[in-house]
Amino acid sequence: MMRVEIDPVLIEKAVFFACREDASAECELHNAVDPLYPVGDDPRREEAFRAVFMHWFHRLGLHGQIADFLAERPELEGRVTRCLVREAPAERDESVEVLAPRSDAGNAARTLVIQITPQRLASGRLSCDALRRELLHAADIVNPRFAFRRDDLLGGSPRENLVRDRYHVLWRACVEGRLLRERRLEQPVLDAILRAASRAFGSARTPEKIIEQGVAEFLRRDDVTHPDLLAAARDPALLCIPVAAASRTEAGTSNEPDDLFSHDALPLPVV
Secondary structure: OEEEEEEEHHHHHHHHHOOOHHHHHHHHHHHHHHHHHHHHHHHHHHHHHHHHHHHHHHOOHHHHHHHHHHHHHHHHEOOOOEEEEEEOOHHHOEEEEEEEOOOOOOOOEEEEEEOHHHHHHHHHOOOOHHHHHHHHHHHHHHHOOOOOHHHHHHHOOOOHHHHHHHHHHHHHHHHHHHHHHHOOOOOOOOOHHHHHHHHHOOOOOHHHHHHHHHHHHHHOOOOOOOHHHHHHOHHHHHHHHHHHHHHHHOEEEOOOOOHOHHHHHHHOOOO
C-alpha cells in the first residue's frame, strides 16, 4: 500500500488559509494554537503544534482531497510505495513526478512527489487539469506495459532535443485524450497541443494534414507505449501509419482534421 507523507509545513499553512474563510474557525484555531507559543523551544511544543494542525487538517477535510486525487490513478498502487506531498513556492512550481534511482531497484525505490501550494489545498482545487495531466504522466512512467526508459530521452544535441520535443507533444496528446474520455478535464488544450506538434514536426517538412491526423490518432489511443512515442518522434513518417490502419478498420470514419479534433469525435464513455 502506498504510504502518504505530507509536509507538516504544508499542513500548517493550508489549515491557516482554510480557516481564514471562516471567522469562527479561525478564532477557534487561534485559541488552540496561541497558548503553545510561550512554551519556548521545547520539542514538546513542536509536537503539540503538529497535533493541533493535523487535527484541523482532518477536521476541515483537507486530507480527503489528497486521497481522492490519488484514487484517480489506482494503477499507482503496487508500483509506487511512497507519496510525498510538499509545498510548492507558487502555482507555476506545482508538479507531480516520480523519483527513482537510475538503476531502478523496483517499486520500493519509487517515490511519487506532489508539490502544491497551500492555497490550492485550502481551496479544494487539488484535482485541477494541470495536476491531473501530470499524475497520468507519472502513472505511465511506472506502468510496465508503457515501458518507459528515461535514458532514451537524454542527450543535448540538436537532434536529441528535437526528438525529445516531439516525444513530449505526442505523449501530451495521449494523456489529453485519455483524460477527455474519462471526463476529467475542464479546459482541454487540444489547439495548444496541435500548435506544439506543428512546431516540432514542421522542421521535417511533414505536411500539416499528416501532423493533424497523426496527433489525432495519438489522442484516440489508449494503448500507446514509450516505444510507440519514441519511434514516431524519431521518424515523422510513422505519424500517418496508425491513421492508415485505423482507416482500414473503421469504415466510414472521416479523417478530416475538423472531425478528428472535435470533442464529439473522441470516444467518450457513457455516464
